[in-house]
Amino acid sequence: MDRAVSRAFSLLESLASASEPLRLIEVAQLAGLQKSTAHRLLGTLVELGYVRQEASGRYGATLRTWEFGARTVAQLPIKRIAAGFIHGLHRTIGETVSLTLLSGLDVIYLDKLIAPRPVQFRTSVGSRVPALFTASGKAMLSRRPDGVELARQSAELHGLDIAAVSAELDEARSRGYAISSYSPGVLSIGVAVEAGSAAAEAGLSVSAPSEHLVGADRDAVIGALLEAGARMSEALAQP
Amino acid sequence: MDRAVSRAFSLLESLASASEPLRLIEVAQLAGLQKSTAHRLLGTLVELGYVRQEASGRYGATLRTWEFGARTVAQLPIKRIAAGFIHGLHRTIGETVSLTLLSGLDVIYLDKLIAPRPVQFRTSVGSRVPALFTASGKAMLSRRPDGVELARQSAELHGLDIAAVSAELDEARSRGYAISSYSPGVLSIGVAVEAGSAAAEAGLSVSAPSEHLVGADRDAVIGALLEAGARMSEALAQP
DNA sequence: TCCACCGTTCCGTCTGCCGGAACGCCGTTC
DNA sequence: GAACGGCGTTCCGGCAGACGGAACGGTGGA
Structure with missing residues (x-):
């Protein structure tokens, strides 16, 4: 069970469930991670296009997951x-x-x-x-x-x-x-x-x-x- | 950039884009991974509920990503x-x-x-x-x-x-x-x-x-x- | 101005990811 | 029916890179 993978998804789900962009600490707590770990993983997710960091520094889920999820459903x-x-x-x-x-x-x-x-x-x-x-x-x-x-x-x-x-x-x-x-x-x-x-x-x-x-x-x-x-x-x- | 995370998403996207469940080797090739690596990561994704392995052994994306993607959109x-x-x-x-x-x-x-x-x-x-x-x-x-x-x-x-x-x-x-x-x-x-x-x-x-x-x-x-x-x-x- | 909190960066430790290799199973071929 | 090739799965030694504590700088509030 790849730990980093599991944690990354946990972060993504936390962001997707939130009604507004979250601060680093908030996401880290929701996912039960150290803030440095959350920070690194969020950076990865941003790089991959699943998460967006807005000007205020807060993180939010992009529509990327929905896009390819919609592909699954459409098929x-x-x-x-x-x-x-x-x-x-x-x-x-x-x-x-x-x-x-x-x-x-x-x-x-x-x-x-x-x-x-x-x-x-x-x-x-x-x-x-x-x-x-x-x-x-x-x-x-x-x-x-x-x-x-x-x-x-x-x-x-x-x-x-x-x-x-x-x-x-x-x-x-x-x-x-x-x-x-x-x-x-x-x-x-x-x-x-x-x-x-x-x-x-x-x-x-x-x-x-x-x-x-x-x-x-x-x-x-x-x-x-x-x-x-x-x-x-x-x-x-x-x- | 967490490699395992990036690879896991690559696998998931490959599965989501496919019109039918894929064999291990097919997914591994699509994502450019060794089959043992793909196998382990797919196991993780199955455990997390994003991928389903059907009786024939083939892997397919579940509706899980779509579900929480839909949550993002709905908000x-x-x-x-x-x-x-x-x-x-x-x-x-x-x-x-x-x-x-x-x-x-x-x-x-x-x-x-x-x-x-x-x-x-x-x-x-x-x-x-x-x-x-x-x-x-x-x-x-x-x-x-x-x-x-x-x-x-x-x-x-x-x-x-x-x-x-x-x-x-x-x-x-x-x-x-x-x-x-x-x-x-x-x-x-x-x-x-x-x-x-x-x-x-x-x-x-x-x-x-x-x-x-x-x-x-x-x-x-x-x-x-x-x-x-x-x-x-x-x-x-x-x- | 000071303080507290937060985001970001750094780095030493060692975890857990990686992939080559081996095994066993199945379907196919001769 | 035996040999064979392809594939899924498992194993394990090596080491890349994930981890998290700590430190730093910035920011907003008191």
């Missing part, structure tokens, strides 16, 4: 294939549509098409949220063989009622979709997408103010989601 | 403030709207709201394109004191006619917007946004099939862009 087959379905759903439903990926016990928001409205969604593309808190996350877990075990771990971690979670997953499995209302006033409906052999499971979800998702409207959304999910699974099954 | 004031304007433009115009940032001689696509149509735009979020090839890039260069010098360098680099480029920038400066038709059949109109003291210059652009941007429609788009650019500059000027 995911899921992302490319999903684009059309996301647009289609957004056009017919008119609500916020999200594409997610299961990563451990969490869900990562891969892409998002936001319905322009005053309601602020707190999850932005790239963010990571416990799977059980999201509709698509529960839909994905309900489909996986080890889903119950993962759900158990996650429920324990976040202090959720394991029996209730388990029942919810059962229901999601039989219906083919899951519902979540983690943010007050906002309802999400999510389905799982078979992402083929290569990649992990993917999820598709629609989020909207609760009052938009009742009665026939809700049924329409569910229908559209199930349809899109099924057709996307087909598209991903192609070589 | 940019420009990105947050621009979101509303991008949506507004998209709604009134109905075409693809992009948010860009000037980075050296290039433009980075920070965000994008795509008009659903068969035309495939080749630039995705996170990609980097020479500023002179884009409408917003030219608009931004036309506003900067050192814009002419930067344009000269870029023109030389890409074999463009310096006099023509210079004239175009002059025109953009006096009109307040720039036009580009780099991709055949696609026309873009871009304006610069004063991004305040802290960050670099930002750009806003609308791209559409050429035939959509003629006559009164074009004037409407230009008007909306200038309006949005001005109001966004105001918003960014607030502390």
Whole structure:
């Protein structure tokens, strides 16, 4: 385990998580390093273009990591294939549509098409949220063989009622979709997408103010989601 | 300059740029490393969660870098403030709207709201394109004191006619917007946004099939862009 | 003006990185 | 089926260079 490498990434993550450029000492403390060591490593990162030192001497992350991270994401087959379905759903439903990926016990928001409205969604593309808190996350877990075990771990971690979670997953499995209302006033409906052999499971979800998702409207959304999910699974099954 | 750190990033970038997981030897060659060194560094990166080794033994970049890169981007004031304007433009115009940032001689696509149509735009979020090839890039260069010098360098680099480029920038400066038709059949109109003291210059652009941007429609788009650019500059000027 | 804090630089120590070499595994060839 | 080549992985001696304590100079605040 190369120590310098590990430390450099630790510094970079500290900078990336900060909302503003940090002083040397602050970064050093965040990463648990001596200031001379932090100073040298930051110098290396600056030289490599991942960190920028502004006039005040403070250090900040550049967009370099994001740039090549975006390259990784853009090359995911899921992302490319999903684009059309996301647009289609957004056009017919008119609500916020999200594409997610299961990563451990969490869900990562891969892409998002936001319905322009005053309601602020707190999850932005790239963010990571416990799977059980999201509709698509529960839909994905309900489909996986080890889903119950993962759900158990996650429920324990976040202090959720394991029996209730388990029942919810059962229901999601039989219906083919899951519902979540983690943010007050906002309802999400999510389905799982078979992402083929290569990649992990993917999820598709629609989020909207609760009052938009009742009665026939809700049924329409569910229908559209199930349809899109099924057709996307087909598209991903192609070589 | 910590050698191991530099090498680790080189490996990671090689993996991120690859369209599929790579074998050890391939990554080692791409990064110019001995296979034992590459093997050890990749092991470190796997341990840190930036690289994943699949069952076949091949190595691939995970979404970890993208995740924290996305955190960096999400914290940019420009990105947050621009979101509303991008949506507004998209709604009134109905075409693809992009948010860009000037980075050296290039433009980075920070965000994008795509008009659903068969035309495939080749630039995705996170990609980097020479500023002179884009409408917003030219608009931004036309506003900067050192814009002419930067344009000269870029023109030389890409074999463009310096006099023509210079004239175009002059025109953009006096009109307040720039036009580009780099991709055949696609026309873009871009304006610069004063991004305040802290960050670099930002750009806003609308791209559409050429035939959509003629006559009164074009004037409407230009008007909306200038309006949005001005109001966004105001918003960014607030502390 | 003084003081405290911080960024930067320096340098002796020795850690832990480096890479050549060896081993074992697999797929291929004859 | 045996020999072979290519690759992934492991090992280890040598030493480059990472490490961090200490010192210095600059800066902002009291």
